Amino acid sequence: MLGQLSSKIASRTATVGVVGQGYVGLPLALVFREAGFPVIGLDLDPRKIEALSRGESYIKHIGTERVAAAIASGRFQPTSDFGRLAECDAILICVPTPLGPHREPDNSAIHATARQIRERLREGQLVVLESTTYPGTTDEEVLPILRESGLECPRDFLLAFSPEREDPGRRDFTTRTIPKVVGGVNPASTEAAAALYGAALERVVPVSSARVAESAKLLENVFRSVNIALVNELKMLFGRMGIDLWEVIRAAETKPFGFMPFYPGPGLGGHCIPLDPFYLSWKAAEHGEWARFIELAGEINTRMPRFVVDRLADALNLDGKPLLGSRVLVLGLAYKANIDDDRESPSYEILELLQEHGARADYCDPYFPATRKGRKHDLGLRSVPCTPETFAGYDAILVATAHDTFKDRALYRDVPLVVDTRNLIASLPAGPGPRRLVKA
Template sequence: MTDIRKRIDDRSARVGVIGQGYVGLPLALVFREAGFRVTGFDLDAGKVAALMRGESYIKHIGPERVAAAVASGSFSATTNFDLLRECDAIFICVPTPLGAHREPDNSYIHATAREIAKRLRPGQLVVLESTTYPGTTDGEVQPILGQTGLHTPDDYFLAFSPEREDPGRRDFTTKSIPKVVGGVNPESTEVAALLYGAALDKVVPVATSRVAESAKLLENIFRSVNIALVNELKVIFDRMDIDVWEVIEAAKSKPFGFMPFYPGPGLGGHCIPLDPFYLSWKAAEYGDWARFIELAGEVNTRMPRHVVSKAMAALNEQGKALKGARVLVLGLAYKANIDDDRESPSYEILELLRDSGALADYCDPLFPAARKGRKHELTLSTVPCTPQVFASYDAVVVSTAHDVFKNAALYGDVKLVIDTRNIIAPLFSGKRMPFRLVKA
């Protein structure tokens, strides 16, 4: 511990980050900018080559930041995992998807732990950042590392610290978001907190890795349940001819006891649609049933069908069937102004429209072509974002609130708009809409 503390204090510790995606790359850059030598590891040779050219493949991480890191000589990227031996601290930032039946898939964590175990040496710190269920760090990663004959805390340190990335957010960054840290023993907590504290603004140590794992799940379950609540209220209020968006605006005028959440076409991103089910799966192992989690999941996952149903009804009122109709979906990203389409509800909306016989396309300047996802593979490319193109469709569905779509001129000759994000009405405040607007 004395040695690694000294190396952290004088910035001579070498940091390795496994996984150079939305979590790993910003983490690597923050530690580089704090004065550490950093190596980014990834299996994707294309990503590694791009980074070494000083390029960024993530929109909200500017290429100038990557180029500066490479030019400094204190950041490099590689596919050679043997270089893990040279690292004093190793962060695991790999995917944790769900299987076909919503069961957790920790295979990436296990595979990464085995790669680390092949090179594990005394004095190293290993930190898991991938979201998972309580008990993964001490119950799954630790036994894999223990097969080397090394033990924590005598030989190495092991902790969990949940990632809290929110792509595209400007008021908080990787550096300024408080970092929860929990080790499998007090010594590991101390070392991990010391390292994070050398690069980040605030560190929040907790008693164990299981507390840290659970904190991350609580954060995402809280959002999932509250979004499900407001999505359910949207459907109910719609039948009562009440605008849920106006209701939310009125409710949030209360200065205490209320926090606004907003409806949408469904959940997207890697966290909220997936992470809560990690806990519900684990709860069943203990004979308990996470009914709030399951119910929220049920409500949120049916929202794309609600959107398509609203589109169908709106087209019917205009004397046109959904089958054979030309429908344009605006946005593939799961949230506004980012190039992240993981678990985006737009994919399911497009698929449901096509299954219903509609001629469905999408428009998203950030995605020239639709990418293969966990559940969907659409062979589509974006159409141009112009008034002429929009006017050629029978209906336009707003699925993502990109700023580029907040241009009233785009909708001048549109016939029907189904808006899931409440961006259209404000564009025409005090003006007559030349089309029919349906909020979904």
């Protein structure tokens, strides 16, 4: 069986199905199409399928021209018909893995997709899970569901895990150039998955098991979460001491070894860092261990939106204004600069906290004309114009995202107060405005 699949991969005749056409699945589908494979892109959202079928991209950094070229080639077929999984020689699962209300992992989308595959599973297929999850998910949850088909792995089908490493908006690395870790539930599955990705991506890193691959992804994001929590805690500490943390970081990073700069912010955003570490801490408890570093980092990072709002309230008080009734403009709905990705963005919580405290809160973000309804938030706001005249109408502006659009000092010439969580204003050339700047 492995020989037949390998032959199809080598000849680029293997049909690749990608379940989930979001920030992970869509670029992956396009990369395989661009490598010469026929690709079926599956998603439950009919709006995505309709847009892709028209050759349109709903993700800004991907670009409509790439999608249009894929559709025109006839080798990329978007669909909501999961019956077409039977046509696929390889099926890549790129579905969301959110946290529940008590920070418990929610693998329901993985399970639902595995059941869809099970109903169409046939001999010779390779299934690869890419969704971030805790160690053991591929072996202990996906494999048993697929085996309910009566087929066995590796005799009849193959199964592996390969963590996604997408970083929306990044230009120095792409889906094709980021090294791809691959680990199967058995050696044959590892070999097949490595061959598939190796035919489309520049570098593949095989590991000994799916558990190692799952754990590698979590380590990457735990590392970032813990270090971001450290600088966020130092921001609060040094602020009390009258020390500028940003200057401290600039001084420390002159050391040519033994230091890696991380930067504070208003809280964590994106689908990975705010969520993934808790997958590991949850799994650790199952084994009688307590992941104290992970939990502490999560506690610090989670409290940052409240810290930022408190700093804003303190700054307004110095101007003789209460937060109640003040007009506050939040700059940036995206979780990081220059992207149209607002998943888990702390700006949503900041806006809600401002509303709860009685502030008249608005936002400005050129990437989001209106707030989107999500699992936790439904603000129903629209972006205000990014102009000096608009900005001047607010009692305070809170910088939450350092979009290039906001890097124009003229925007702040008549602003009485800016509370800056990104060190954006201090990085601009000298000039007029704002009247007062507070780092938070």
